[in-house]
Amino acid sequence: MSAWIIRAGKGGVRAPEWINGGYIAIYWNLDGADISALSKDDIKALYRTQFPDASRQVVAANAGMIFRFATEIAKGSTVVMYDPATRLYHIGKVSGPCVFVPPKDSDDDDGSYRRAVNWEFTAPRDALSARAKHSLGSISTLFAVSADTLRELKKASNGTPSAAEEEQEEENSSEVREATAEDGIERIKDRVLQLSxxxxxxxxxxxxxxxxxxxxxxxxxxxxxxxxxxxxxxxxxxxxxxxxxxxxxxxxxxxxxxxxxxxxxxxxxxxxxxxxxxxxxxxxxxxxxxxxxxxxxxxxxxxxxxxxxxxxxxxxxxxxxxxxxxxxxx
The missing domain is CATH 3.40.1350.10 (Trna Endonuclease; Chain: A, domain 1)
Structure with missing residues (x-):
């Protein structure tokens, strides 16, 4: 079964509500459509109607992410979510289908699509290798986790630290810059923790x-x-x-x-x-x-x-x- 990491909003701001509520989410309305029943091309067309000014690249990237969230993440898939406030990776299993949750009131956001998750264990960032930290700080909101990284997370949850490894550069884009900035915050926290x-x-x-x-x-x-x-x-x-x-x-x-x-x-x-x-x-x-x-x-x-x-x-x-x-x- 595949494993995925999903970012809980900028700076992990939504991590506490995801943990307490037992779910993961993406925050688009898309007219409340059942996106799990749509093909990737259908989602692209729907996205264009909701965001007509979006560039072709943005449409393709976001539609692909929405399709992965609704369809490629199957029930029983492993998901990983990072909480910057506690420096913990939360790992769990998806336990339900993709459902639309409408906004609570007119002043709320556009609603969200959610997947129920049973959170099973946590892994401290400090116990991971530099390679694993880098892979988990990748450029996308939602992306697949490698088998090696998932094994490191499971070892770290048991208190087994990993050795540091060299990192690779990421390509340039606005999403890369945002992800790199957040990764930079985590690296600074790593350094601060080493201070006397x-x-x-x-x-x-x-x-x-x-x-x-x-x-x-x-x-x-x-x-x-x-x-x-x-x-x-x-x-x-x-x-x-x-x-x-x-x-x-x-x-x-x-x-x-x-x-x-x-x-x-x-x-x-x-x-x-x-x-x-x-x-x-x-x-x-x-x-x-x-x-x-x-x-x-x-x-x-x-x-x-x-x-x-x-x-x-x-x-x-x-x-x-x-x-x-x-x-x-x-």
Whole structure:
């Protein structure tokens, strides 16, 4: 039986709803037609009626992807979906036909075509070889997974890491650029995870400086739940005063840790809690119910913040995390 990988929207934004809902989806209306009963040429014709301004190349690419989703992915096929927030590949089996789900209301999107999935196991990205990471970050929204890569995913789900291998270049297109940008985010996360805990604190301070704040680091060992103070004056005397706690570990931060951090803040403070291991649902709840502004940043959010502000980063920050800009033909 074949295996497929499908991207859960840009940046994996739809991954949580797919996991919780037990499905995968593509987000086109196509007039609610039963696309599983259509040939590829029929889907092309239908796509042209819905998107008359689309180029021939776009029609061919999207119609092919829609046909694969509705027809070539059979019941029992293996599907793989990546969640950037947790750095986990979710692997499951398709358990139902292709069905159209209309929009909930007039302000919603155009609806979606869905396939029910029984999610069976997860594989951490960190346990995969460079070759497997590269193949799973390919240019398409939906594409076949090689037998070798699927074997790596299954091994990784059992905690067996793979050796790094060389990667190959991808061809130039807008979809390539988008996929490459997302792959770049993942590569940066790989590098950030290799930083020492003190470099991690300095990196977070550098990001805040790139956003216009001045920062001061607290004394080691007795910070009382605060690693960095950021403010307009650098002394913590002017508002907004941001108190920052940085946790560089694999484990998700719990509610007690958040309560302890919030308890050490002044009423006029804002709190920023950075955790490369993410946060439990209870911890997120604690932050939401706090009386002062509390912002939680997981690894994915932190790296995207770094990328967005890297042009303004100082030399100290760039030394901790060297990045290069890639230019593409317009």
């Amino acid at each position: 805990w003190d470099d991690m604190e300095y990196l977070v301070a550098g990001v805040l400086r790139s956003m216009g704040y001045k920062t001061s680091m607290t004394s080691r060992g007795s910070d009382g739940g605060r690693d960095i103070i950021a403010s307009p004056d650098g002394l913590g005397l002017e508002s907004p005063r941001i108190v920052v706690e940085v946790k560089h570990r694999k484990e998700a931060m719990s509610a007690p840790a958040l309560r302890s951090f919030i308890g050490g803040l002044r009423n006029t403070d804002s709190g920023l809690y950075v955790s490369t291991g993410g946060f439990t649902k209870e911890a997120v709840y604690e932050a939401d119910r706090a009386l002062m502004p509390i912002k939680l940043l997981n690894l994915d959010q932190l790296v995207r913040l770094i990328v967005d502000n890297y042009d303004n980063a100082d030399m100290d920050t760039r030394a901790i995390l060297p990045l290069v800009r890639i230019y593409w033909p317009a």
